Amino acid sequence: MKNGFRQSMAWLHTWTGLLVGWLLLLIFMAGTASYYREEISRWMRPELPRSTVSSDVAAANAVRFLQRKAPQAESWTVTLPDARNPAMRMFWRNPESMATPPAEGQTRRRRGGGRFGDATVDPNTGQEVSARETRGGDFFYRLHFDLHYIPVIWARYIVGFCAMFMLVAIITGVITHKKIFTDFFTFRPQKGLRSWLDFHNVSAVMALPYHAMITYTGIVTLMFLYLPWGVKAAYPDDPDAFFSEAFARMADVEGPAEGRAPPLPIQQLLDSARKEWNGAEVAGFTVHRPGADNSVVDVLQRDGHRLSIDTPSLRYDALTGVRLEGSPAPGGATQTRGVMYGLHLARFADWGLRALFFVSGLIGCLMVASGVVLWAVKERPKHAKSGRTGFGLRLVDALNIGAVAGLPIAFAAYFWGNRLLPVELAERSAAEANVFFYAWGAALLAAFIWPKRMMWAWQLYVGAAMFALIPLVNALTTHAHLGVTLLQGDWPLAGVDLFMLVFGVVLAYCGWRMQHWQPPLSAAEKKRRQQAAAAGAGA
Template sequence: MKDGLRQSMAWLHTWTGLLAGWILFLVFCTGAASYYKDEITLWMKPEVHQSMTRQVTPAAATAAAVAFLEQRAPRSDRWFIDLPGEREPTLRTMWAPPPADPAKAGEARPRRARLANATLDPATGEELAAARATRGGEFLYRMHFDLHYMPVIWSRWIVGICAMFMLVAILSGIVTHKRIFKDFFTFRPAKGQRSWLDAHNASAVLALPYHLMITYTGIVTLMFLYMPWGVKAVYQDERDKFFTELRQSVPPDPKASRIPAALTALPPLLAQATTAWGDGSVGRIIVNHPRQTNAMVAFYRRDGKDIAVDQPAMVFDGVTGALISPPEPKAAPAAHTQGVMIGLHAARFSSPALRALFFIAGLAGCAMVATGLVLWAVKERQKFAKALARGGRVSFGLRLVDGLNLGAIAGVPIAIAAYFWSNRLLPVGLAERPAMEAAWFFGAWGAAAVLALVRPTRRMWQVLLGAGGVLFAGLPVLNAVTTESHLAYSLSHGLLQVAGFDLVVLALGIGLLFAAKRMGSPRVKKEVKEPEVKQSKPVLARGAA
């Protein structure tokens, strides 16, 4: 602290931002895309676009889903039914695969155990078998905090530590920049380090409340992972009991009875939930232990009514149809607070305009992290100006940072675009198709990262940014060539989700191409200031009075 508070905060801001910046750029990019994960998933299943124009009542969709699940998953312990909505017009079903040994039915499954799923035509109840298998926007959403190819716990610890670094960087940056709001209205292009600093300040201040909120709520979302001691001191190893008591809205799920019993009709129960919440308010139905004597049916209110992510539920007996849980249970204050924090982070409550604002703020976060990383390299390179002028080279550390910057800032957009391209180019019936789409993501990113580390030059910046721009801008063309849901068709038939995806990726592609063009422009020479001529004071003649 001998250099003063502001200088100490500048050092802290620099290094916390740099050490976590590359992972944070990935987190911001995939997090911004996650606001539209439902629309992304819909675009990545072009076979269901034709059924989007058909209207069907929630009761008919519920009956169709139950009939399908009774035939497809009669031994499953849990069914999930997602009813059609504005953002997801298809009828989605999921179910837990039955265990190989019925005696082990009550045992916990691994965290990454996949639920089987099927997309249905809500009008006919038939499975859209031709729909290609894909994780869609869920892959980018999970990448945001679970990463990939590593245990979930490790991933969340890595992302959580980076988020803590991010919060420190934001707070120290506020202290460091005493003219932060004044600098927001100042941008001097083609001025080298000054331009990068202006861009960093503008992108940071533009969405400063969002950056503080999204970072803090992201950490709080997983607070029981990072700070488990309070729960462990009271509940020891019974963590599930803690979460059951925390969320009192839904009764605890008993073990399967394995005694057959007929499942009650769900449409009448849906009518009761609709009466309590309003038309179109039920978003998800979960059936525990279907076709057994202790079956329970839970109706969850659709996201968007409250900020809290834990929406109210009505729970019925799955055999008699009797109401078990009231329609509007009062959540415990702690549970409601946690639900609000998660809701603010996920923004599921937002209207279309607010969701677009969250998306733009997320892009501003990407720009903030990217400009901060580049600014460090630009400032560090000035220390080697004399050595470079004599034909020398920069240090290994600076060259490594240049390569990592290029591999992250230009490589992540290439990876995301390649993921979308794989959805259209891979054969529809390919086995393990979702895994292959993920392999395209990491393959494209790995190739870009290798090129960036081998030649972290200005020319390579232009090449990789241009490649990302071409891939994004070419997606609407690829969509038109490979499917019938081209931009003109989607606009004329009211498929706004599909058309919106094409228009957004086109705009992103144009932006990356513009950045590549700017990187290809010649460097602006520094203006040489002429030395000021000091005017000497007039010399008085000797003897003058």
């Protein structure tokens, strides 16, 4: 630290941010989109009907459907509809004797033809809904910590490595700032490097508590992957026992079904759970050994305004309605971990707080993007003196264009793929993900071929056009467009279309600014021009 502590922290801040900045931008953008993954998933399955019945009616319809569809199943699991997700999802597990091996070359078993089955059901009628196959918003959720095309375990190590670098960059950035509160209010446009530095500072300080929280809690969510040795030391033979004890889970239901007997109406069990929880809503339920004398039902509480991700559950005898047990009271460590996880996912947030989280995530994207661009802006004058652009700067310029301007193209392409790919296409959800990466790969390739300022403008314009046209493509291909959703007051669906339009306008403005931007003259260039002007006037 021969240059002093603060200078050393500035050096560390620069390089920890730059080395993982482009992947961090992908993680931040996908994670930010995940705050509305339920709304995105619904938009990407326009065939799903809106729920107009109570959760009790939906639950009764679900049970009747499963009694017809999977009467011999070992268990049924039902996720009830809510305001954000009107569809009713259900899964069942058939006896092992009913499992059929996949055909040669088949990577997944046909739905309902193997050990496991699933269905999406209209809660109003109890009839199965034929909706397009898509990962919806879950694609972004998984992308922000599982990446894609690489083994999940390696992806999570990579994301954790990036998160740790991000945490170091946040801490060193705070240390580096001499006037951190002043920087919140300081932005000087049209000042070249100074403007980029001000923009980076403002975007960093504006949501600093959020940046620190989301980075630290992101690491905590995967702490057992990164630090598994304690569990292995305490539970060398049965690591699953640790998770059952630590996360306050009810015991697994074991043993075969015995006899046949009609169960109580599911509404009665749900009502008992609500009374136990002082009116809290039910998220779903699992029926073990359905239709048997020893059938039991687990009822799960819906995420409400609890900070913790760990929600209570209750177990009832399906025939008598007697409460058998509830999830154990969590200890202090479990509660702390649940709150950390809950803060990261923000499932507790109402619409206003979720919007605040989303805006904070967008500011985080701007912070990361301005940081990687700032490095190139600072380096360019050094290369200008030598008369040529070095490999390092050219590489960073290309990556900046391909990530900052190219990622919006990839995100928009994902939504286009959802509307334009054939509905009957096999492995359709994987094809949508491929569209995302094909578009991003094309943007990166173009940036490497010509990493110039006009490439910034062109890619921003392409992203703007693709986002702004999504509502039109939606109107041409589905019935769930703005002309319908606005009249029906269906704001979750309309909000997705409206955001696409607004974001397209923002990207178009950025592209226009980049196209017409002129870098400010350096002090040496100003002096040279003044001397030339004075010499011309003297002549």
